[in-house]
Amino acid sequence: MPAPDQPTPDLGRLIVQGADQPGIVSAVSSVLARAGANVVSLDQYSTGFAGGRFFQRTAFHLDGLAGHLPTLSAELDEALGSLGLSYRLIEARKPKRVAIMASKSDHCLLDLLWRQRRGEIPMNIAMVISNHPDLGEDVRGFGIPFIHVPVEKGAKDVAEKEHLKLLKGNIDLLVLARYMQIISGDFLEEVGAPVINIHHSFLPAFVGAGPYQKARDRGVKLVGATAHYVTEDLDEGPIIEQDVVRVSHHETTPDLQRRGADVERQVLSRAVTWHCEDRVLLNGNQTVVF
Amino acid sequence: MPAPDQPTPDLGRLIVQGADQPGIVSAVSSVLARAGANVVSLDQYSTGFAGGRFFQRTAFHLDGLAGHLPTLSAELDEALGSLGLSYRLIEARKPKRVAIMASKSDHCLLDLLWRQRRGEIPMNIAMVISNHPDLGEDVRGFGIPFIHVPVEKGAKDVAEKEHLKLLKGNIDLLVLARYMQIISGDFLEEVGAPVINIHHSFLPAFVGAGPYQKARDRGVKLVGATAHYVTEDLDEGPIIEQDVVRVSHHETTPDLQRRGADVERQVLSRAVTWHCEDRVLLNGNQTVVF
Amino acid sequence: MPAPDQPTPDLGRLIVQGADQPGIVSAVSSVLARAGANVVSLDQYSTGFAGGRFFQRTAFHLDGLAGHLPTLSAELDEALGSLGLSYRLIEARKPKRVAIMASKSDHCLLDLLWRQRRGEIPMNIAMVISNHPDLGEDVRGFGIPFIHVPVEKGAKDVAEKEHLKLLKGNIDLLVLARYMQIISGDFLEEVGAPVINIHHSFLPAFVGAGPYQKARDRGVKLVGATAHYVTEDLDEGPIIEQDVVRVSHHETTPDLQRRGADVERQVLSRAVTWHCEDRVLLNGNQTVVF
Amino acid sequence: MPAPDQPTPDLGRLIVQGADQPGIVSAVSSVLARAGANVVSLDQYSTGFAGGRFFQRTAFHLDGLAGHLPTLSAELDEALGSLGLSYRLIEARKPKRVAIMASKSDHCLLDLLWRQRRGEIPMNIAMVISNHPDLGEDVRGFGIPFIHVPVEKGAKDVAEKEHLKLLKGNIDLLVLARYMQIISGDFLEEVGAPVINIHHSFLPAFVGAGPYQKARDRGVKLVGATAHYVTEDLDEGPIIEQDVVRVSHHETTPDLQRRGADVERQVLSRAVTWHCEDRVLLNGNQTVVF
DSSP, rough: OOOOOOOOTTTTEEEEEEEEETTHHHHHHHHHHHHHHHHEEEEEEOOOSSSSSSEEEEEEEETTTTHHHHHHHHHHHHHHHHTOOEEEETTTTSEEEEEEEOSSSHHHHHHHHHHHHTTOSSSEEEEESSSSSHHHHHHTTOOOEEEEEETTTOOHHHHHHHHHHTTTTTTTTESSSSSSSSHHHHHHHHHHHHHEEESSTTTTOOOOSOOOHHHHHHOOOOEEEEEEOSSSSTTTTEEEEEEEEEOOOEEEEEEEEHHHHHHHHHHHHHHHHHHTTOOOETTTTTEEEO | OTTTOOOOOTTTEEEEEEEEOOTTTHHHHHHHHHHOOOOEEEEEOOOOOOOOEEEEEEEEEOOTTHHHHHHHHHHHHHHTTTTTEEEEEETSSEEEEEEEEOEEEEEEEEHHHHHHHOOOOOOEEEEEEESSSHHHHHHHHOOOOEEOOOOOOHHHHHHHHHHHHHHHTSSEEEEEOOOOOOHHHHHHHHHOOOOEEESSSTHHHHHHOOHHHHHHHOOOEEEEEEEEOOOSSOOOOOOOEEEEEOOOTTTHHHHHHHHHHHHHHHHHHHHHHHHHOOEEEEEEEEEOHH | OOOOOOOTTTTEEEEEEOOOOHHHHHHHHHHHHHTTTTTEEEHHHHHSSSSSEEEEEEEOOOTTHHHHHHHHHHHHHHHHHTOEEEEEETTTTTEEEEEEEEOOOOHHHHHHHHHHTOOOOOEEEEEEESSTTHHHHHHHHTEEEEEOOOOOOHHHHHHHHHHHHHTTOOOOOOEESOOOOOOOHHHHHHOOEEEEEEEESTTTOOSSOOOOHHHHHHHSSSEEEEEEEESSSSHHHHHHHEEEEEEOTTOOOHHHHHHHHHHHHHHHHHHHHHTTOOEEEEETTEEEEE | OOOOTOTTTTTEEEEEEEEHHHHHHHHHHHHHHHHHHHEEEEEEEEEEESSSSSEEEEEEEEEEEEHHHHHHHHHHHHHTTTTTTTEEEETSOOOOEEEEEESSSSSSOOOOHHHHHTTTTTTEEEEEEESTTHHHHHHTTOOOOEEOOOOOOOOOOHHHHHHHHHHTTOSSEEEESOOSSSOOOOHHHOSSSEEEESSSTTTTTSSSSSSSHHHHTTTTTTEEEEEEESSSSOOOEEEEEEHHHHHHTOOHHHHHHHHHHHHHHHHHHHHHHHHHHTEEETTTEEEEOO
């Protein structure tokens, strides 16, 4: 038995969000029912009875989905537009186009490449960009282009221009897999796709550089990792996923880095998977993860 | 801001299940929308595209809910009856009527009593029945009736008759909080309410008596607990919730019992809470937990 | 089979710490061996090969332990004094004398009282002090004195004087079980016993008041609790234990408080247990937990 | 600061086990102290006060360790032989020689290869043997020999002879990384090294083939994995490590396999790491993990 949300040519996803009000679920499901679609999973969340914000993700099966899209869109425009709701209608068979940026650490990058090869994440990795050449051989071994864009001191804008040339229009998602450079606000505005970063601490603890050393100094008993959307405010973007692992006085800072690396790769892989399955909705600076 | 599923006079829950087919979600939500209800949370699950089983739990807010129930029921009968689906329409403001059976161990029992006092579980504990007198003072300290029904060797049927006299018609749920007696099939048939048990192992490992000793002998590195509905087949009923805790070679069998007791009380409390919030649906010998 | 560290009349514990150097383990174990003691558990930790700090906890069995103490002490003075090491020699049969301070929340307090009644923590709870009368009946139900010491606005020093009168010389440990008052540095100096506090967040995230609201606002995916020794710097003392629980967008701030309460009571109970078993050693602002 | 147990030319490990009796720790540490060794970590465990079994692992630093080994051995023979204790004296700088057997699944195998390349596990992987050719390219990409030994139906003894020719005398440990063939008792006797297997369930639940399907059918809420030493009794050998991951009704059997694969690779990597650091001691059919 295939998993209900397994991408097939005929699986669609409908994301709806906006101001909560009675009748939204009914309006959405009526449109789908009239088209002959079968709802295979539906998640709904509202921040409150009155004056709240409404979020819904529906996965549905509809024979010949691609052909029905124009009609479905027209009906959704009519049903939802008057309610002031926005929606996205997605064909699940189309994997997200993803680029990954990395530096010298391989753990997060390799885990993503390996999961994509196994078919665990519905994405196509278009390219890997790095400010160091070290990981080239590994990446190309997966059959994926590796592009080395050095970042010269004081000339980040040059590098970012090259990045934008490679990325703009070509991707649906950019993943920073331990890319050790700060991204400019201009870049974020221009790249035209959401950016996910993995921070190597349990945010908001230990923001900034060197979190494992800070964790060691503070003597915490758990270390963690946080995957979040990147905004101009460093380490302050909406959190998608977090996890922790238990440590003790025995662990030195390098030990914490090793233990943490395992958490980082899991947390980032989960966040990327959920994003590529259209499970992550933005609610201000928070996320709703269905 | 109240939690969306916080019981208020006007919060309703609608549970629908049956053979999957296109249009169910739409039919259900249309009925609710016509009544002016606002869906505050909706969970839906289907075991497959075609020929699958369908499960849905909807929590909704409707001003003056009690007065709308007859109309809602009539409309649901019409909308769902023709599709061969069954449904339950529940007023969340009515807590479940619960009885607890226990023996000498206090940890699961006290955790339930304490959580009910804090308002964490939407239930009224009507009585506690025990085959031993030991826990009477603790229970009565919470203002709850404690009834001692000894079980004489070879005369369990006598005790069960007394149990049934106390329970039949008076409860919506019976919880076995480490009640160390086997329940007969006749009792289960007659009691007229679901029965939840806590088993002190990670089922299906270590069925039967003495699971912690068996766990020690096998040298496992985790011990656990399982909350399940009771059926005639001992330790084989549908599992609602499970959890584990890490142990090591240092732990003796009494240590495992102590460590396990913490897991038992958490697992049982979660299972009872979810049941009382109508989140647990039966799917053959499995559960769907929304 | 009793747990090796089960308090019996003849179980002793020896804690040694100081500058690391070759031969310490040998010196300690020679003293114990000459006395005829049997080591039942030994934990040792050193922060580095050279110039490091040394920590050791040894649990041993010695028939007629009390009678051997003067000789053991004399031999340890000789063996360890010359190495510049400090030590504590403890009879495990003597439970720690503990006072608990609480306010209105019962979850941490009741968990400690209940575990002590079950014999899970080697302590005698001498008294519970509260700035509110609410929890008196619960505490006295366990047969433990409850003393209500109101804290008038601007007159904390009056209350603290009364606290000190009750506590000084009478306790080995003071536990703040969600006591919602800041403790003065003077009090800490005078009380003559270590003080353990439970902070309702995963420190160093969300220091100060209202951590669950802050966690909700930041949209974290895990909430936690931290047990630490109290120092003059609020929320900055040495961490003994931490844990977390997964939450989602569904949880409101009151939900987080409820979920967090479960973690708080577990974390505090573990920290108090470990302290009372002499497992927690101070290493600057960090702890070594054996 | 290097981790205390970081292999350096001068780090030694001493494993002692046998019948418990007073004076063992002292005897061992005296030998080490006389040689000028500095104990950097010491773990000791005893199954009981009298008639128990004794286990000790000591890591120590001794300048010019290799040159001291003959003297140390002679002294340990004298000190421990008379007490009927066995011991192993190990130079930590020598990584374990390891062979891995796999079939078609890559997740456990790749995780071990990758961790060894990162320097996380003190082992040299001498070769990978598989009954299928599929993983050859991946393995050789890590610079490690891959040997394809097909197992013809009814001719397992032929394959095992070839395995033994490759392995005997060449390895300190054999790891079965999802090798889907049953190993004969004769092979285990002849191979001359311990064998670690990863079982894809939380043993003793779901022994034998198809554990994820069995887990789905039983409706469990957690799936797990178990790393154990291989004995003639299938799935019954001493357990080294276990872990679990939470699942729900949503997960199909392939989903469980995917979720479980993550746990399998973590559990196996931890077990192999601990074995290679000489942290795993056998106690009958159980393990002591220091």
